[in-house]
Amino acid sequence: MKTIYSILYVTLNAALNERVSVGILMSNSFEHYFKFSSEKLGALKGILNSERYNLVKNYLKSIEKEICLNSNQLFSERELKNNWINEGYIIYLSKYSNNIVQFSAPKPIDVDLNIDTFKRIFEKYIFRYTEEVNETIGLNIYSKVKQDLFPKIEDRVNLEMILTSNNFENLFAPIEIDFIGINEIPVAGQTIDFEKKHYYLENDIARFVSLTKAIELEGNSKGKYYVLGREPQKHTDKNHQLWEHIRDSDFLEFVDIDEVGIVEEYLEEHNVRPFFD
Structure with a gap:
């Protein structure tokens, strides 16, 4: 199955196209992995006003809550009730969403999707990967x-x-x-x-x-x-x-x-x- 990934960015200045990557979503249409960097998001607290910061945090956590339903798959969920995670819809989000959080266009990657490959991609594009036990x-x-x-x-x-x-x-x-x-x-x-x-x-x-x-x-x-x-x-x-x-x-x-x-x-x-x- 084809694996795709999309990077989630926080827009700082739309006119200048200033943005910071904070999270990543990976999917092979059967499994879905998502994580955002709490450390990187926290660093934006002094840049964004409190309302925008809380909107970003709540939005990222809402995605996290929807996907992270299985305790044995920390960032994976095999059957979402609202299966919006597909290549077509992510393309739509990347083109038409004007939210402060932006999805990049989904890109294919020639790897098997599992927690190890997810960690490597996360650390390449987002930040160091930390296990957030709490x-x-x-x-x-x-x-x-x-x-x-x-x-x-x-x-x-x-x-x-x-x-x-x-x-x-x-x-x-x-x-x-x-x-x-x-x-x-x-x-x-x-x-x-x-x-x-x-x-x-x-x-x-x-x-x-x-x-x-x-x-x-x-x-x-x-x-x-x-x-x-x-x-x-x-x-x-x-x-x-x-x-x-x-x-x-x-x-x-x-x-x-x-x-x-x-x-x-x-x-x-x-x-x-x-x-x-």
């Missing part, structure tokens, strides 16, 4: 929620939306939310990886809390907000303390990802409907 754990959490909960609530909420100040006036930075709905009060939920580095964990929690505040300021009403995840290992003291604060919070409701039926039951009992048409 991110992998997180992706397993996200994929479990996506598999176990999303199909059961998709008619009652908006799923996987990127919300901005266009949606809520007091939301100062874009955020990708797992689900949001409304009955007599707003209802929202976010999957959080409590095993990731503490700085990033704090940032994820802070951004979700800022979203809840923006929602409530919009409608002057308290809402119900779920944090989905797993209890972190106790040797990560700061992370475990933060998890305990959330678990004991009256403002946020923690739900273990093995008990997501709690969310499903609440949405059904309260006849929750999508927040946005």
Whole structure:
């Protein structure tokens, strides 16, 4: 089978065609591998404004989440539900997409697609390849929620939306939310990886809390907000303390990802409907 690859670039200045490669997608129509460099993306934080930086990060992570569903294939997924990864569509993206993240035209390469060849291509065109163990754990959490909960609530909420100040006036930075709905009060939920580095964990929690505040300021009403995840290992003291604060919070409701039926039951009992048409 023919192997192709496409490089993902972040556009810095469209007029001058200034761009930086941050990730790569490889496919042979049967297997798909994707990875972006967190280190290289982080270096752009001082160049891009916060809104553009968060849009780029959320977009790359949304691709990563969609592809990285199988824990035994770190960056591979054999059967995507929405199989947009094909040569024709990537050509379309490379020609017509005006997003800040750009795909290069797919190029054929005469190699068998596996993790070793993927690593070599990644290091040739992007950056050094690093195993991001904590991110992998997180992706397993996200994929479990996506598999176990999303199909059961998709008619009652908006799923996987990127919300901005266009949606809520007091939301100062874009955020990708797992689900949001409304009955007599707003209802929202976010999957959080409590095993990731503490700085990033704090940032994820802070951004979700800022979203809840923006929602409530919009409608002057308290809402119900779920944090989905797993209890972190106790040797990560700061992370475990933060998890305990959330678990004991009256403002946020923690739900273990093995008990997501709690969310499903609440949405059904309260006849929750999508927040946005």
